[in-house]
Amino acid sequence: MKTVGVICEFNPFHNGHKYLIESIRKQLGGCCIVGIMSGSFVQRGDVAIADKFSRANAALNNGVDLIAELPTVYAVSSGEIFAKSGVCIAHNLGCNVMAFGIEGDRESLIKTAEIQSTEQFKNQLKKQLTNGLSYPAAVEKSLVELWGKENAEVLSGPNNILGIEYIKAAKPLGIDILPIKRTGVHHDSHRTNGDFASASQIRNMLLNNDLHSFDYLPDYSYLSDPDSLCSVKNIEGALLYKLRTMTPGDFAVLPDVTEGLENRIFQAVKNYNSIPEIIDAVKTKRYTHARLRRIMIYALLGITKEMQCFPVPYVRILGFNKPGEIALKSAAENCRLPIITRTANGLRQLDGISRTILEKDILASDILNLAKKSPQKCGDDYCKALIKA
Numbered sequence: 001m002k003t004v005g006v007i008c009e010f011n012p013f014h015n016g017h018k019y020l021i022e023s024i025r026k027q028l029g030g031c032c033i034v035g036i037m038s039g040s041f042v043q044r045g046d047v048a049i050a051d052k053f054s055r056a057n058a059a060l061n062n063g064v065d066l067i068a069e070l071p072t073v074y075a076v077s078s079g080e081i082f083a084k085s086g087v088c089i090a091h092n093l094g095c096n097v098m099a100f101g102i103e104g105d106r107e108s109l110i111k112t113a114e115i116q117s118t119e120q121f122k123n124q125l126k127k128q129l130t131n132g133l134s135y136p137a138a139v140e141k142s143l144v145e146l147w148g149k150e151n152a153e154v155l156s157g158p159n160n161i162l163g164i165e166y167i168k169a170a171k172p173l174g175i176d177i178l179p180i181k182r183t184g185v186h187h188d189s190h191r192t193n194g195d196f197a198s199a200s201q202i203r204n205m206l207l208n209n210d211l212h213s214f215d216y217l218p219d220y221s222y223l224s225d226p227d228s229l230c231s232v233k234n235i236e237g238a239l240l241y242k243l244r245t246m247t248p249g250d251f252a253v254l255p256d257v258t259e260g261l262e263n264r265i266f267q268a269v270k271n272y273n274s275i276p277e278i279i280d281a282v283k284t285k286r287y288t289h290a291r292l293r294r295i296m297i298y299a300l301l302g303i304t305k306e307m308q309c310f311p312v313p314y315v316r317i318l319g320f321n322k323p324g325e326i327a328l329k330s331a332a333e334n335c336r337l338p339i340i341t342r343t344a345n346g347l348r349q350l351d352g353i354s355r356t357i358l359e360k361d362i363l364a365s366d367i368l369n370l371a372k373k374s375p376q377k378c379g380d381d382y383c384k385a386l387i388k389a
Contacts, residue, residue: 002031003327004097004178005090007070007083007166009038011048013058014202015195016101016182018218021063023180024099032327034066034093035059036086037318038075040364041301043082045293047230047371049203053384054222056318060389062218066324067387068093069316072364073307073357076297077255078135081308083165088312091173094331098170099178103157106179112154113167115147134288136161192216207231230371236275238370239300243269243278246299254298255308256291265295300367301360306353313354316340316361319387343381 004024010017024033037059039052048055056067074085087098102109115121116139124145128138136155143152154160159182167177183196192201197216205213206229214220223229232239246269251262261282268281279292297303315337320328332339340346346358362381369376 002028002097003093003095003331004028004031004033004099005036005087005093005095005175006033006064006099007036007086007090007162008059009042009048009075009199010035010055010059011038011042011199012050012202012206012217012223013055013062013219014197014199014216015218016198017059018062019183019196020099020101020180024178025063027178027180028097031097032065032323033063033099034068034090034095034324034327035064036068036070036089036093039069039072039361040368041072041076041297043075043077043079043294044290045076045295045297047232047235047368049206049230050222050228051230051365051368051380052318053380053387057387057389058219058222060319060321060324060387064324066093066320066327067318069318069361071312071314071316071357072301072360073303073310074312076294076301076303077308078291079162079165080168083162084169085312087166087169087173087175089315089337091175092312092315092331092335092337094327094334095175097176097178098166099180100163100166101159101182102163102179103182104154104160106177108151108154109160109163109167109179110177111151112143112147113164113171115143116164117168121146132284132286134286134291136288137285227374228372230368231373232275232371234371234373234375235300235367238367239275239296240269240273242300243296251295251299253304253306254295255303255305256295256298259286261287261295301363303360307357307360310353310357312337313357314338314340314346314350316346316358317386319389321389325388341386 040048042048059067068089070086074081121142124142125138128141140152140155170177202213202216206223209226248262248266251257251265264282268278272278272281282292338349350358365380366378
């Protein structure tokens with residue numbers, strides 16, 4: 001039986017995600033689907049709309065068999081680290097296929113992944129970065145130089161960019177790929193199409209108390225209370241306080257902070273009174289908004305370059321159904337990493353940076369509870385039980 005890994009955020013779990021899961025089963029038949037899901041914070045440098053336990057439960061109720069958490073240190077990172085870390089966890093859980101949504105075609109993604117793995121591309125990329133381009137722009141220009149503008153258009157889809165990283169991470173591990181053509185709407189689109197809307201549009205609707213958002217969700221019970229929804233705006237004061245206590249040296253140890261950026265951030269923090277203003281003041285063609293938003297989250301959580309460069313140290317399970325439980329027991333026999341099902345036990349098992357990375361997951365959950373309209377107490381990672389669907 002195939003065990004299929006899906007690196008995900010389910011922020012929230014919507015009809016497009018359900019379509020992806022159903023498409024996997026349609027193509028592979030009897031298989032076990034494993035979600036490797038971001039927890040309290042997500043890759044775009046934002047809090048999740050709801051806590052990880054509620055989002056995991058929604059996924060388990062809609063076709064996913066097993067949910068593991070992608071640790072916060074890697075969940076809030078560049079696409080390359082995000083993908084590598086997720087594929088590593090999938091590999092340790094016995095996944096022999098990685099499935100993901102794409103906007104283009106399979107062969108173009110495979111070809112692009114092959115080109116990006118060559119020394120010629122890496123040298124060209126280094127040259128473009130030296131010229132001051134942002135990483136995404138440097139990648140695109142390097143591909144244009146080596147492959148032509150028309151073929152480089154595969155990078156126009158955000159899911160394609162991550163898909164290429166999944167392919168690059170999966171190939172050395174001997175994991176097959178299953179790209180699924182997206183349906184409905186494009187990533188981050190503000191338009192709807194039938195039963196489909198983008199996750200960003202759904203989040204905007206939810207935060208504006210638009211009940212039509214429920215039309216695009218197979219399970220919305222955990223999102224029906226406006227007071228339980230999370231927004232980074234609700235922790236802006238806490239984030240500004242944290243930033244104002246930091247020195248240039250404190251900023252310098254954060255991931256993605258290079259070439260004196262710490263000084264630009266330090267000055268912007270002194271001169272501006274909101275996170276958007278700080279980001280706008282710091283932004284250059286080299287540093288994208290998403291990268292700067294992630295840096296703000298690194299500062300808030302105390303995530304350092306050392307942590308993010310550290311290999312994935314554990315597999316943390318959030319929940320499973322019966323097929324997922326069987327797959328987990330089978331994977332445990334060959335898993336190279338500690339499998340954590342209870343937070344307290346995990347803290348006893350780990351030490352050094354490994355333990356610190358788990359502590360960041362716990363801290364992220366506690367801060368997420370501050371990001372609700374009605375703040376909640378700490379301790380979710382200790383109090384909320386493993387989900388058995």
